[in-house]
Amino acid sequence: MRDFIGIGVGPFNLGLACLTDAVDELDGVFLEARDELAWHPGMMLDDATLQVPFLADLVTMADPSSRWSFLCYLKETGNLYPFYIRESFYPLRREYDEYCRWAAEQLESVRFGQAVTRVDHDGSSYVVTTSTGEQYRGRRLVLGVGTKPRVPEALQGMGIHSADYLLHKHELQRLGSITIVGSGQSAAEIYRDLLQESPDHGYRLTWLTRSPRFFPMEYAKLTLEMTSPEYTSYFHDLPSTTRERLGREQRSLYKGISADLVDEIFDLHYRLRVQGDGPHTTLVTSTTVTGATRDPAGDGAYELACHHDETGEDFTLRSEGLVLATGYAAEVPSFLDPVRDRIRWDDRGRFDVARDYTVDHGNREIFVQNAEEHTHGLAAPDLGMGAYRNSVIIAALTGREVYPVEKQIAVQSFGVPR
Template structure:
């Protein structure tokens, strides 16, 4: 009996591939499968803080911006959960992060094309059958199986990243925060290091209990200030197909420094979080100096851990004054973000993957990375080639619509080509001439 060959298989079930699965399931005749080594969908469980909210609108759910009638929308979830009127009265576009996670779990529970507890060990191409071969093992039973697919979508996500000076030390990455919160709060002196939303949320969460539990929590960042996430409407147009077209067409030598200068556009802190932090410091200040110090322009140069005292010594340098010093803490939380790490199973298809001059995926505009541009695709591994829209949930439905067009040979969902009022770069000859021409 001939082994089944899927139209495509997605590896990894985070929000991006989950959205692709949800958009794929209603399509007649589409035979696809999505694999993940975890036992169920659970999105950054270590950061599902009680008051933490999303930084994108609820409309940017798994399906709505591709298909507003799709049954897996957040609004349908709210209706089915009996909470749609409460959500309407709340009048807030930004979901609680825990709420978003539960919504995704609700979608995952209804999809038939997901298979959890499956770890992909090897991936190679079978030229005779003209398909990719996935060697998988069940993380639950140890059962080994082989799956075939004409095309593959990599959605394995990003991994926690710590500074090199933290290697081998019991430093806590922000992604591990919630399970360790009680242990942290049993200490006397805590340090939170980082400049983004995760650092701000953890600092605020610890600050709220600092007076009651009697510990001190400091917040250190090498950024010159606590940058707010820019959420103005013309800036939001930079997470659009228009800007992605523009950014992708730029030379790599221009894209890399440009992206570095745009970190505040997608790695900043919600204004509401910044204001709440100030208000909390103000409240604590009623009883004297708050048990906290906020340090900007302060870079972590090195860190040492002393097992006997179970303390950390941080070597710090102020970037503007050039002064240096040390500080001691009982626990350190580093919110240094995440970075893409190529999965080991790609070793068997290295010859089919296109690379840029720096050895990164040479991602085409259609999100493919194979030399022919039609077989291997990526989700959220194209920041360097597609710009700040790559990790943004707002663009997930657009990217998944493009991926489905490339995977199936036709577009089951309309794909917007231009949504911005701005023109990025000079207008082409085909566009209307500007007044100054």
């Protein structure tokens, strides 16, 4: 029987696999449904970069000396000096994906092609069954199954989600018009990608967002302190109604667009205008899509019912292509059904996550990764806080701080000062 079983191998559980690889007293295994690691393959645009520095890799913020760091990957692949000369803290997204593959393929604890179908508890341990018929037994679980594409009710069954953009890009470019719905980084990256190639294809491009403007992500240093242990603890202790309100208000702090990309889009518009190739595009803010229909018997175009939130006007937009950059949401996997009674739930059917990322009634058996945004705030999906969360989980698994867990790093106080 193993000490723990990790379910899902995205960056967060992969980071846990790296950090526990050096802990002799822990015996864990990580199960991944896919045959290989692929981090957002539908958005692997050539020039896209991470929105966090390379220090937010799998391990460095917990163990800067780890053999699984991004810098070690660069050294081993012969890219350390080119990265140094490039003088940018922000790796290419494709580069980060290759780094994660490099780590996953070398870790003996990672098992690919093992889709979990059921989790039971036999009285002494968790029994995890996979699609291959194999069973794994462990005292504890670490759930890192990731998030799923989110589609608003009004657009269910319509268009393609940004998660699958590159799979459909050439198909989209054969159409006469394309509409992108969304307000974050993915929407902006897809818009830029399609805009810069629009002169070669001649399609008309529309970008709709509910936001009152195209918000750049706030990167002021005191704001970045909100991804800190102190703020996470402060947020966790707030009433749930307050957390829900703050979650809505803070979205622009971590779901906005990088300021550089906003400027690039404007500069691209200007260049196309000077070249005489534009603008064949419309950007519309403060707009909610309230419904959508499609007539497959005709040209297959979408009819989008829209409402302008500031003027109060309703209007209709017709588009042959539709891309939904509407984000992702955590879901509770059905394989947990047999052990639901061992898990704490909030009044909305979500994990009731304790400060140490446990969700079981005893606060010592089941941990979650990136399923706690509603309880821990904007740090939950942040790659830079993944190593911190894993340090907390490892401390709970071993009963000691294998990797020092920071308690106080911010210069500001959250809540009433003591």
